Amino acid sequence: MFEFHRRIDWDANATTSVSASVRREMVRILESIHGNPSSPHRIAHDAAEVLEDARMLVGSALGVEPTSIHFTAGATEAANQVLRGAVRLPGSCRRILTSPTEHASVLATLEDLERSEGVQVVRLPVDSRGVLDLRVLEDAFSEPADLVCCMLANNETGVVQDVGAVVEVAHRRGARVFCDVVQALGKMPVDLAAMDVDFANISAHKIHGPKGIGALYVKSGCALPALHTGGHQEEGRRAGTEAVHDIAGLAQALRDLPRQLGNCEGVRAVRKEFEEGLSRILPEVEFASGRGTGLCNTVHARFPGIPNSVLLGWLDHQGIAVSAGSACNTSSDRPSHVLTAMGRKETAARESLRFSLDPALSPRLLRRQARIVLGKIDDYLRGKVPDVQLLTPATLSPLLQDPRVLVVDARHSVDRKWIPPLSRAVQISWPFGSHLEELPKDRFVVFVCQVGFDAPILAWKLRKSRKGPVGFLAGGMMAWKCSPNNRSNPN
Ligand SMILES: Cc1ncc(COP(=O)(O)O)c(C=O)c1O
Structure with missing residues (x-):
């Protein structure tokens, strides 16, 4: 049917997507409130009030005091502040324990700290469901650590960790806990005070708010240096004039939660x-x-x-x-x-x-x-799909010299620098889909992209508008590069 x-x-x-109520609230603020929340007059006061209302909403959504909430340009920035700050504190032992399934904002920051600052990062194994083993965590404290990173809910698998139990172990061993609650918010109850975590972050765009705005939670009494220098906004924790309309958008998203x-x-x-x-x-x-x-x-x-x-x-x-x-x-x-x-x-x-x-x-x-x-x-x-040929590096290789075959390289120029194009391939530029009409109708068109996500989409799109054969290289140029057939013969 x-x-x-x-x-x-x-x-x-x-x-x-940004919800209609968030959009309306952001437009209202943009049209009516322009003050700098740090200035000393009435116009500024109106903007400061928007911030303080939003802070109350974030605090109440997370079960903590509003004074412990600081607005940031998203969750990645908040994670950077916690991780980079933790190892700068006086007396830090510069050892961080983490689950290896954390978001890139944590893992890449830790890799950087490892490389550039010599911080020791211990990646604790998880079980086959992605759950952190508390005995392994306990054992990892054979040496002291400053911080444990444990997200509440994983963005890829949705697995939920027992963060309360992780906090119990970490606090007993004198470490603080950073908990990324970005994915959990709005999909399950989140109570930071009940979990007793020390730091946490959220992001507005995961809950129908605007992109580029989030919040950092710092438990009262926990020291945390600022990430960058500037004004004394956000209690000195986050320099720079606050994005009042974005913060109002985050607040509205929380009202709708x-x-x-x-x-x-x-x-x-x-x-x-x-x-x-x-x-x-x-x-x-x-x-x-x-x-x-x-x-x-x-x-x-x-x-x-x-x-x-x-x-x-x-x-x-x-x-x-x-x-x-x-x-x-x-x-x-x-x-x-x-x-x-x-x-x-x-x-x-x-x-x-x-x-x-x-x-x-x-x-x-x-x-x-x-x-x-x-x-x-x-x-x-059931194979009820338009007939598009899936090629592997081995099946594409003999076709490269065939004049009836047109290889179309749908990649960004930066990717072409990294893996050079196949010989005789026609290069098309972004947006790739806009070039389909220009492709000759009498040849077997084979799309290649970098890692294999764009080419099948283009192949099916082209197949819809023509009868001739269309194909794509599965796994893209990355598969080509790694294929034993082509290691000695890049083209
Ligand atoms: C679990 C998790 N943490 C952090 C982030 C980063 O959030 P933001 O886009 O606000 O920097 C994301 C978003 O992809 C996420 O899924």
């Missing part, structure tokens, strides 16, 4: 039906953290034998946005660090997709979307 649908965004863990939280049980029910549906159409499907556990909205599934780039491309072509992991890592070829830390083989990591439902949508709408997504996956599995 033909079902019309607008785009389905099942990538809510990457970001969410109880409604979203009220949806969570319904969202979990849809998720369960979706997981059951996947198992019905593909019994071999595997769920990264087990079925039904973790965040209400996140399904992380492995489709054995199917490269995630191909299924992702097919779904995108059908107007359905999903993801192969964290949005911060899509331009890299490395398989998900979360899955590898959970002991999955590289192939398994490359066959996994994340479906993150938007918990602000009604379960009724999500159920309708789930039916469509399942239908499109089923079409793919």
Whole structure:
């Protein structure tokens, strides 16, 4: 049956759209309030009031005092401040314990501190569900540490850690705990005081607020140096004039949050039906953290034998946005660090997709979307898709000299510097889709991209408008570069 649908965004863990109420509130503030909150007059006072109202809302959403909340330009900045600050404090032993499944904002910052400052970073193993082992944490305190990083909910798998138990161990051993609650907020209750964490961060764009704004929680009595120098805004913790309209947007998103939280049980029910549906159409499907556990909205599934780039491309072509992991890592070829830390083989990591439902949508709408997504996956599995040829480096290699074949290189110039184009490949520039009309109709068009996500989308798009053969290189130029066939013969 033909079902019309607008785009389905099942990538809510990457970001969410700005809601109508947030947009209205931000416009209201932009139109009516322009003062610098730090200035000493009435106009400034109006702006300062917006900040203090927002601070109260953040504090109450997280179960802590408003005075412990500081606005930042997003969660990444807040994480940087905590990690870089922790090792600058007098008496710091410059040793940090972390779970290896943290977000890139933590892991990349720790790598940098390791490299540039000689900080000792200990990455504790997790079990096959991605859960931190408390005995391993306890053992890691055979030497003192300043800080433990443990996120509440994982952005890729949705697995939820027992942060209260982690805090108990860390505090007993004299370490502070930084907890990234970015993904948990709005998908489960978050009470920082009950968990007793020392530092935490949130991000507005994950809860239908604007991008580039977030907040840092610093427990009263915990010292933390500022990340950069400047004015004394945010109690000296974050220099720079506050983005009043963005902060008002974050506050409005938090006002709307109880409604979203009220949806969570319904969202979990849809998720369960979706997981059951996947198992019905593909019994071999595997769920990264087990079925039904973790965040209400996140399904992380492995489709054995199917490269995630191909299924992702097919779904995108059908107007359905999903993801192969964290949005911060899509331009890299490395398989998900979360899955590898959970002991999955590289192939398994490359066959996994994340479906993150938007918990602000009604379960009724999500159920309708789930039916469509399942239908499109089923079409793919039954081969009911336009005929597009999937090429590997081995099958593409002999075609490169064939004059009837046109290889189209759909990559950004920076990627071409890193891996040179195939000989005789035609290069098209961003936006790649706008060049499809120009391609000759009498040749077998083969798209190649960097890591394999763009080419299948282009191939299916082109196939829709023409009869001739179309193909793409699975895994992109990265697969080409790594292929034993082509190591000695880059072109
Ligand atoms: C778990 C987690 N932490 C931190 C971040 C970074 O947030 P921001 O985009 O506000 O810097 C994200 C967003 O991708 C995330 O999912």
